[in-house]
Amino acid sequence: MTSRRTRERMVGRLQKQGIKNTAVLTVMRDTPRHIFVDEALASRAYEDNALPIGYNQTISQPYIVAKMTELLLEKGPLSKVLEIGTGCGYQSAVLAQLVESVYTIERILPLQKKAQNYLADLALKNVYYQHNDGGLGWSEYAPFDGILVSAAAETVPDMLLQQLAVGGVMVIPTTQNNGQALQRITRSNTGYQAEILEAVSFVPFLSGVE
Numbered sequence: 001m002t003s004r005r006t007r008e009r010m011v012g013r014l015q016k017q018g019i020k021n022t023a024v025l026t027v028m029r030d031t032p033r034h035i036f037v038d039e040a041l042a043s044r045a046y047e048d049n050a051l052p053i054g055y056n057q058t059i060s061q062p063y064i065v066a067k068m069t070e071l072l073l074e075k076g077p078l079s080k081v082l083e084i085g086t087g088c089g090y091q092s093a094v095l096a097q098l099v100e101s102v103y104t105i106e107r108i109l110p111l112q113k114k115a116q117n118y119l120a121d122l123a124l125k126n127v128y129y130q131h132n133d134g135g136l137g138w139s140e141y142a143p144f145d146g147i148l149v150s151a152a153a154e155t156v157p158d159m160l161l162q163q164l165a166v167g168g169v170m171v172i173p174t175t176q177n178n179g180q181a182l183q184r185i186t187r188s189n190t191g192y193q194a195e196i197l198e199a200v201s202f203v204p205f206l207s208g209v210e
């Protein structure tokens with residue numbers, strides 16, 4: 001239930017759902033996802049569902065992780081990526097294998113600690129952690145050529161826009177009318193361009209820390 005065969009089936013499903021980036025598919029085939037959830041849920045880790053990770057939060061469904069990563073990387077390779085909402089760390093683990101370094105911020109400390117342990121188990125060393133309100137970004141390491149946000153914000157936080165490099169890409173779910181949609185924002189010399197993409201369902205982006 002937690003074997004490579006199960007992950008190969010998951011990747012087959014992702015391809016049917018329209019994921020094309022072979023580097024993303026390869027990394028998701030090779031990264032154990034079950035280690036990021038409680039043992040009781042391990043057998044369900046490869047289903048295309050979000051699963052609880054405690055503290056009222058969820059691990060994003062495989063399709064969403066794949067889609068956001070693909071959207072982020074579509075315009076070319078990235079070196080420095082800021083991730084907001086580490087959660088259990090699965091998305092961070094996927095990113096860490098596709099970019100040079102990942103700076104990840106989580107507002108719930110026990111989740112951050114768990115994620116740090118899981119990524120250490122996988123020997124992923126190019127991930128840097130901060131316990132903070134991700135709406136502030138991480139100015140010390142800015143600008144970032146990619147920013148990926150895993151919680152739905154009402155509006156795109158200003159600090160994140162400022163910390164996006166010229167030529168950089170941000171993927172973020174935002175609330176739109178009654179629902180949520182993925183948004184991709186690219187920054188050029190002349191400003192920011194936004195594309196509103198598909199409907200999604202994320203936990204809310206919250207301020208402050210726990």
Ligand code: SAH
Nearest residue numbers: 059085087088091107133134150151205206
């Ligand atoms: N990518 C994660 C998704 C976790 S769910 C995974 O694969 O598991 C979203 C996470 O965003 C939650 O852990 C939540 O605590 C966190 N979050 C919400 N608002 C935040 C904020 N302002 N700053 C940092 N983290 C935030």
